[in-house]
Amino acid sequence: MRIKIAALLALAVCGCAASAFAQDGGSASQGAVVNTSSASASLDGMGVKKYVLGPGDVLELRVYNETQFNGPLVVDDEGNIAIPFIEQPIRAQCRTDREIKTDIVKALAKYLNKPQVNLRLTEAKSRPPAIVFGAVRSPQRVQMMRKVKLLDVLASSGGVTDAAGGDIQIFHTEAIMCPDAEDLAAVPADTFKPADPTQVGYDIYSLLALKDGKPEANPVVRPGDIVIVQEALPVYITGSVRQPMSLYLKNNMQLKQAIAMVGGLVKDAKSEAIIIWRRKKGQAEPDKMVINFKDIQKEKVKDIELQAYDIVDVPDNSGSPRNIFRNFFLGGAANSVTSLATGLPLRVIY
Known part of the structure; x- marks a missing residue:
């Protein structure tokens, strides 16, 4: 673990x-x-609102004119604190300092006349x-x-x-x-x-x-x-579109939405022969899908749901190749560059 x-x-x-x-x-x-807590919530010495204690937390106890009881109180692994000269430990885990203070006053009242107790959280380690x-x-x-x-x-x-x-x-x-x-x-x-x-x-x-x-x-x-x-994860839109770019694949993005997000097709786009290059696990080369986007626009066929790292390549009517970016996108551009940090x-x- x-x-x-x-x-x-x-x-x-x-x-x-x-x-x-x-x-x-x-x-x-x-x-x-x-800070979304109510303004009326109780505050302790650290400004902590209704903090409940756990093992490792440290409280500071002060008893007026009775210095033998003064000092730090550490919540042990069992969730208890030990008060000097008090035989029975006091339960602290999942309780606030105010609740614990009430029990300390009761315990000291057996030996002191109206003990005046101050208790505050000094270290929150739980x-x-x-x-x-x-x-x-x-x-x-x-x-x-x-x-x-x-x-x-x-x-x-x-x-x-x-x-x-x-x-x-x-x-x-x-x-x-x-x-x-x-x-x-x-x-x-x-x-x-x-x-x-x-x-x-x-x-x-x-x-x-x-x-x-x-x-x-x-x-x-x-x-x-x-x-x-x-x-x-990204998908890449290139070729005869107004703003070729990579998009974040969200909420089951489909081809029609992706084309719209890059500004639509340019005038000479060959929309009946849009190519989608799709990675397949275990294959060195991506699959090639040819899509008739006009049929999708006319709702003759269902829209295509895109997958992570798809490359949508829109050719133009001149016949010039537009998939020159395919190797680039399938290579280093698909991998994010990270750097090390010393801490957060x-x-x-x-």
């Missing part, structure tokens, strides 16, 4: 910087910290940051000091780019520490559960459903999650 998690983290570090640098002229967007990368404007680590949903995490990363495809993968590297109904409300579009225990399973959520505001597509992101916004920036969501 840890081997696979390490591989995912390495991928996040190695691939994200190049993706972010390539967008927006080489600079990542610096979106504002997302929640490893989530990692967000892929087709987002600012790939980064996200430290979550409260429950945060997928939409908030994407917003804190500057939102998705035009290259975003239809799927968002979420790899869970940590168990849910304090599960409740909200954690279980979301319904992934698909789930991968590996038979090999060394592999990490993941859930798939629909970006389109998330944009449509469907609550089942907006899960709570757990600490330690790896969120990957999948990039759409950290953003905290309070």
Whole structure:
């Protein structure tokens, strides 16, 4: 399991910087910290709203005029804290500092007259940051000091780019520490559960459903999650069209839509003999399909659904070859260039 998690983290570090640098002229967007909590939510000394504790978190205890009780309290692996001179440990996991303070006052009241207790969170170590990368404007680590949903995490990363495809993968590297109904409300579009225990399973959520505001597509992101916004794969439109270019393949794109997106055909285009070069697994050379686009326009035949890395070559009536770009597109242009990054920036969501 840890081997696979390490591989995912390495991928996040190695691939994200190049993706972010390539967008927006080489600079990542610096979106504002997302804060969707109610303004009336309780705050502790760190400004954390309703933070529930877990193993590794550190509290600072101060008891007025009773310095023997003062000092740091670390939540142990069992989820408890030990108070000096108090025999029974106090439960801390999945509770707020205010709830714990109430129990400490009760415990000390057996030995002290009206103890005055100050308790604050000094180190939040129980929640490893989530990692967000892929087709987002600012790939980064996200430290979550409260429950945060997928939409908030994407917003804190500057939102998705035009290259975003239809799927968002979420790899869970940590168990849910304090599960409740909200954690279980979301319904992934698909789930991968590996038979090999060394592999990490993941859930798939629909970006389109998330944009449509469907609550089942907006899960709570757990600490330690790896969120990957999948990039759409390219198709290439060349030849006798107004703006030859590559397009991102999204939402079952068809030939008619792709032609429209590049401005349509030019006057001398030979629309009855459009060529689609299509890669086939295990074949060195692509398949050649000749399409009568006029029949598609007249709805005599069904439109053609494009596939990743298709090359649509529109010839002209002069007979001059237009597929001179075929080898170029099937070679290096189909492969993105990446660079290494030393690390991702950290953003905290309070």
